[in-house]
Amino acid sequence: MVRSNPAPNWSAAVMTAIPITLKDDAAVWHEGLSDEEASQLTSFDAWATAMREAFPMNANKQRREARTRAWRPTEETAAGYYFHKLRDLRQAYGQDQSEASLVTDIKDGLPVTMVTMLRIPRNNPTLQELRKELGECEPDWRETTGIQLNTAESPSTTTAPAPATTTSPAVRRLAGQSMVRSASAPVIPVAPASAPRSAPGPSASAARYDPSRIIPAKNGEKRKYTRANGDTIELRNPCSRCGGDHFNFEHDQLAGPQVRTLDAADHSMDAANITSWHDDAEYGEDPQHFTSSATTEN
Known part of the structure; x- marks a missing residue:
């Protein structure tokens, strides 16, 4: 969201909206911050640093899971696997990895029958070349192996649950103490929770x-x-x-x-x-x- 618009006002608006999206432990963490700590969360880097300190990760485990992430052909498309593993690798190892290294790690999670179908250069392959080959080879690979995508279980096709009729915790927090201390926090009216309709007796x-x-x-x-x-x-x-x-x-x-x-x-x-x-x-x-x-x- 921050990098989608370079305007300074846009960045400030996103920073103001971040507390609304926090859930579970992250929401409790933010509500427990002092006024001084909360006033310092004015940029994305400040938010990232504060949350990394509050919720430390096991770096070795994160990197191991990123490297061992394999394609689940019955649950996701090849493109879906590509984007998930690319994100995991960059989160675990940073943004300064070479494309050739990323291509190698992504290929390692593919079955051999799929790798042999990819036509990409041996030296200095690019992510764009890998992404294009995955899109072209996946239909042929599925027809050859007989392994089809189970759309009922595919994360990309699962229907999102209908929103609850009651006021969300995020909106309630917006009217609470943790948001009152932010001068730039917008005021959102809290809609009254509708009483659940019971079955007629x-x-x-x-x-x-x-x-x-x-x-x-x-x-x-x-x-x-x-x-x-x-x-x-x-x-x-x-x-x-x-x-x-x-x-x-x-x-x-x-x-x-x-x-x-x-x-x-x-x-x-x-x-x-x-x-x-x-x-x-x-x-x-x-x-x-x-x-x-x-x-x-x-």
Whole structure:
């Protein structure tokens, strides 16, 4: 970002934005800096020096990993491998390496079957020549070996996760103490976090519904339901949600993996008082799909 625009104001803007992008330990490190330490982070070199001191690397391990980095043909393209290893080598050994040395190290991570296809000079090869040959030889190499790129696992083709709806830690830090001490820090409003939408639960009538109180249709009688107070309601119309032969308040239960019902013999209907038909199993007052009627005791 810094070298993309030589204007001084651009560099200052990038320096101001760096704290916003810090994550995890780096964010905690920056928040713990004193005002004097934070005021000295006015250039890229100052940031690089401070972060190298705060997060030291094992130089030997870094160089070893850079040199041993090999091409993973099922996970990345040859060009992707080239750019990753070139970056790793320059980070581990610095920017003053010769192109011939870099070409040799990058070739060492390629399979022999690929190296033999590359047509580059033996003496003083350039990175541009290697990059061009990799692009031209990769399709032929894959066709010859039968090794194809697994796009589902390729880092270059993996779909990035959707951004979270809540305010990011970086934006929250911008409004915190560590950013207040920077006079050039921009002011970004913190958007209120939207409450997560929970899955809809069962309706109140469905929650009061007891499957053991259902009396299945039998011997010409309609399906009935005995309420907790002893009243019984009778089914007169099919379910308005699915057209099934059950009450509306039964729908959620019957759509599940198992429905528990009792036989009509388990209920005494001699003194049943059939009152009305409602969507609510116990306390419904506004009939929607059932007609009202009543019967007297036998």
